[in-house]
Every structure is written in structure tokens, then in C-alpha cells.
Amino acid sequence: MARPPAARIKLLDAAVALIRAKGYAATTVDDLCAAAGVTKGAFFHHFASKDDLAVAAAKHWSEVTGALFASAPYHQPADPVERILAYVDFRKELLRGEISEFTCLAGTMLQEVHATHDNIRKACAASITGHAATLEADIAAAMAQHGLEATFTPRSLALHTQAVLQGAFILAKAEGGPAIAAESVDHLKRYITTLFKSEK
Amino acid sequence: MARPPAARIKLLDAAVALIRAKGYAATTVDDLCAAAGVTKGAFFHHFASKDDLAVAAAKHWSEVTGALFASAPYHQPADPVERILAYVDFRKELLRGEISEFTCLAGTMLQEVHATHDNIRKACAASITGHAATLEADIAAAMAQHGLEATFTPRSLALHTQAVLQGAFILAKAEGGPAIAAESVDHLKRYITTLFKSEK
DNA sequence: CTTTGCATACCAACTGGTTGGTATGTTTGC
DNA sequence: GCAAACATACCAACCAGTTGGTATGCAAAG
Numbered sequence: 283m284a285r286p287p288a289a290r291i292k293l294l295d296a297a298v299a300l301i302r303a304k305g306y307a308a309t310t311v312d313d314l315c316a317a318a319g320v321t322k323g324a325f326f327h328h329f330a331s332k333d334d335l336a337v338a339a340a341k342h343w344s345e346v347t348g349a350l351f352a353s354a355p356y357h358q359p360a361d362p363v364e365r366i367l368a369y370v371d372f373r374k375e376l377l378r379g380e381i382s383e384f385t386c387l388a389g390t391m392l393q394e395v396h397a398t399h400d401n402i403r404k405a406c407a408a409s410i411t412g413h414a415a416t417l418e419a420d421i422a423a424a425m426a427q428h429g430l431e432a433t434f435t436p437r438s439l440a441l442h443t444q445a446v447l448q449g450a451f452i453l454a455k456a457e458g459g460p461a462i463a464a465e466s467v468d469h470l471k472r473y474i475t476t477l478f479k480s481e482k
Numbered sequence: 483m484a485r486p487p488a489a490r491i492k493l494l495d496a497a498v499a500l501i502r503a504k505g506y507a508a509t510t511v512d513d514l515c516a517a518a519g520v521t522k523g524a525f526f527h528h529f530a531s532k533d534d535l536a537v538a539a540a541k542h543w544s545e546v547t548g549a550l551f552a553s554a555p556y557h558q559p560a561d562p563v564e565r566i567l568a569y570v571d572f573r574k575e576l577l578r579g580e581i582s583e584f585t586c587l588a589g590t591m592l593q594e595v596h597a598t599h600d601n602i603r604k605a606c607a608a609s610i611t612g613h614a615a616t617l618e619a620d621i622a623a624a625m626a627q628h629g630l631e632a633t634f635t636p637r638s639l640a641l642h643t644q645a646v647l648q649g650a651f652i653l654a655k656a657e658g659g660p661a662i663a664a665e666s667v668d669h670l671k672r673y674i675t676t677l678f679k680s681e682k
Numbered sequence: 683c684t685t686t687g688c689a690t691a692c693c694a695a696c697t698g699g700t701t702g703g704t705a706t707g708t709t710t711g712c
Numbered sequence: 713g714c715a716a717a718c719a720t721a722c723c724a725a726c727c728a729g730t731t732g733g734t735a736t737g738c739a740a741a742g
Contacts (some may be wrong), residue, residue, distance in 0.1 A: 323705095
């Protein structure tokens with residue numbers, strides 16, 4: 283029954299769900315064990331500490347979302363600009379359902395731990411910048427098409443898309459729903475469109 | 483001597499500082515009392531509960547930042563577009579020093595409490611939307627100048643500026659400094675410029 | 683004008699429950 | 713049979729909140 287560490291994955295999934303909903307500090311080890319259906323012994327068998335779990339959860343989050351985006355359909359268009367716009371559309375489509383189901387674990391944890399838990403901060407930062415990096419090639423290609431190389435860096439625009447999304451999540455949490463968040467993503471799409479669609 | 487409740491204000495200032503640095507849940511009542519130089523008795527004399535203090539701190543934050551922005555120099559330009567761009571420049575200038583000194587209390591608290599503390603959530607939401615509302619008149623005027631009324635609402639763009647800023651704060655927390663955040667604000671300024679400066 | 687009464691502002695010590703973490707088993711797969 | 717994967721029982725520290733009290737200001741009664 284316990285061949286693959288089932289408890290470990292259940293704990294990581296529980297951590298993603300609970301921390302997205304309540305934040306890191308407010309999520310207790312007992313909460314996590316109850317949600318995962320395991321005991322404290324199992325928790326501290328797999329993770330040296332609560333902080334250790336947070337780092338593992340951030341990496342788990344990177345893997346899960348990485349797989350989601352890698353297999354998403356927005357990579358299909360031949361034109362890099364279309365791929366970028368399809369990515370933005372895809373992100374907008376994800377803004378549905380419960381808030382804690384479409385918001386970002388890394389962004390949520392960063393707010394709490396940035397000054398106090400450096401290892402967690404680094405894991406969350408790697409999650410966000412790693413995801414942004416998957417956009418850079420398309421952005422660089424689009425910039426080359428339009429001679430924008432001197433205006434900003436591909437990395438800067440890639441991270442700006444993440445900033446808009448993270449900020450949109452906060453607006454959604456303020457309002458209690460994704461409506462305003464979607465409008466912010468619309469502004470992002472309009473920005474990218476004017477960057478890459480105006481004069482060629 | 484104790485005519486104005488000195489402890490109350492010291493506690494509110496301490497709350498703003500500590501919660502911006504560590505988040506709400508990780509900030510204990512003892513932390514707040516130590517930082518404010520008062521005892522627990524004083525704390526619970528002025529606030530019915532820790533949650534009650536959080537609501538008061540969000541309102542205090544709204545007042546402090548409201549005064550800062552009301553007296554800031556970005557209102558001077560005669561043209562509404564210039565006022566909006568001056569606002570963005572002003573926000574960029576504020577991105578200096580320690581992270582917990584330029585980030586937003588309301589955005590930080592929202593991440594943690596949105597699903598669990600509805601009264602705190604409302605106070606934080608009011609802080610962000612209230613500040614955004616101070617931009618709407620200028621945005622509406624600028625949109626009228628350029629015939630953009632059908633494209634989006636003034637409120638939507640005002641909140642988008644806040645989304646970019648909140649997201650930029652998260653990037654700053656990820657990186658440990660404001661450099662990337664400033665670049666995101668540059669993208670926001672470029673967006674607003676292309677919206678209102680292109681064809682007239 | 684001063685004493686009585688009461689409200690505000692604050693403090694030190696305490697409490698009951700919670701928290702992250704540990705020590706010590708027990709079970710399961712190879 | 714033995715190591716990894718769990719469970720049970722427990723603890724010391726910590727937490728939000730309480731208790732009972734003191735100091736001070738103020739307003740009206742005498």
C-alpha cells in the first residue's frame with residue numbers, strides 16, 4: 283500500500299490547496315495532515331519541518347503548472363505574436379471558479395515569507411521566473427519581427443505579464459471574484475497587441 | 483498626558499510595519515505590543531481582537547496613503563493624460579529602499595485573509611478600490627479626449643494600474659529588490675502612453 | 683474649591699488551547 | 713529481516729485573549 287510515498291504527494295497537494303486559500307502561516311501542520319488524511323508522524327517522516335514542506339510545495343507547484351502550460355494549446359500558432367496572445371487568452375480562460383483554484387501558490391507565499399524565510403522565497407521566485415522564462419523565446423522573436431530590441435528586454439515583458447496576473451489575482455481576492463482580474467488581463471492583451479500589431 | 487490614545491496610533495503604525503514585513507498571521511499580538519512599546523492590556527483596551535486591529539490598520543493605511551497621494555505633485559499638469567503619466571512616474575519613484583517600506587499593506591493582507599476574514603478583506607478592498615477611484619476622473623477625461631469610451635471603462639484602467647503595481651510588488655519580493663518592479667511600471671507607462679498619445 | 687464618582691488609558695500576570703516538533707512504536711513491501 | 717512508510721502519544725513553547733488592578737483626567741455635588 284505504501285509503495286510510492288503516497289502521503290508525501292497527498293501532503294503536497296493539500297499544501298497547495300490550503301496555502302492558496304489561507305496563506306502559509308495560517309495553515310497548520312495539523313490542517314495539512316487532516317486534509318491529506320495522514321498523521322503527524324507521516325508528515326515529519328517526509329518533511330524535516332513545515333518550512334521544508336513549503337519549499338517542496340513550491341517545487342511541486344512548479345512541476346504541476348509546468349506540465350499544464352507545456353501541454354496547453356497556446357503553442358500552436360506559427361507566428362510568435364499569436365502564440366503570446368494565445369497565452370494571454372489561455373491565462374484569462376483559467377480565471378474561473380473558486381479564487382483559491384486559479385490563484386498562484388508562489389505569489390501567495392511570497393507575500394508572507396519574502397523577508398523571513400529565504401529558502402521558501404527562492405523556491406517561489408524560481409517558480410515565477412521559471413514560468414516567465416518559457417515566454418521569452420516567443421517574445422524575443424516577436425520583438426525581432428518589429429525591431430523592438432532596444433525598447434525593453436524579453437525577460438522584462440515576460441515578467442510584466444506575470445506581474446499583471448499576480449496583481450489581477452489580488453484584485454480578484456479583493457472583489458471576491460475573477461471579473462476585474464479578467465479586465466486587467468484584457469488591458470495586458472491590448473498592450474501586447476499594440477506593441478506587436480501596430481506598424482510592422 | 484494620555485489624552486489622545488498614543489498607544490492606539492503606535493499599535494497601528496507597528497501593525498503596518500510588521501504586517502508588511504511578515505504578513506498578518508505571522509505577526510503576533512506580542513510582536514505588535516513589543517514594537518509599539520505597550521503591553522497587551524493596552525492592545526485589548528483599544529482593539530477588541532487581533533482581527534479588529536487588522537481592520538483598523540487597513541483604514542489607517544488608507545488614511546496615511548490617501549494623504550500622501552493627495553498632497554503629491556502629480557496633480558499639477560493641466561492635461562489629464564499628463565497627470566496620469568505623472569502618477570505612474572510617482573509610483574515608480576516610490577519603489578526605493580526596503581521592500582517592506584514600499585509595498586502595500588492591503589495587498590499583502592488580502593492574500594492571506596480573503597477567504598477567511600471577510601471584514602478584513604472588505605477593509606483592504608476598500609483601500610485599493612478607493613485609491614484607484616482617485617484616478618478615474620483623469621482617466622475618464624483622457625478617454626474622452628481620444629474617443630476611447632467604448633473600449634474599456636475608466637474604473638477598469640484605474641484598477642489595472644493597481645494590478646500592475648501589486649504584481650510589481652510581488653516581483654520585488656521574489657527578487658529581493660525593486661529593479662524588476664520598476665521595469666513593470668515602465669511597461670504600464672508605455673501602455674498608457676500608446677493608449678492616449680498615439681493618434682488623436 | 684474640593685471631594686466624590688466615573689470614565690479613559692494603561693499595565694503585569696495569568697490561562698486554556700494551539701502549534702511545530704519529537705520519541706517511540708507498528709506495519710508493509712522487498 | 714530490515715529499511716522505508718507510516719501511526720500514537722506526547723511535550724515545551726507560544727498564542728490570543730482575560731483578569732484584576734492602577735494612574736489620571738474630568739465633571740458635578742456639596
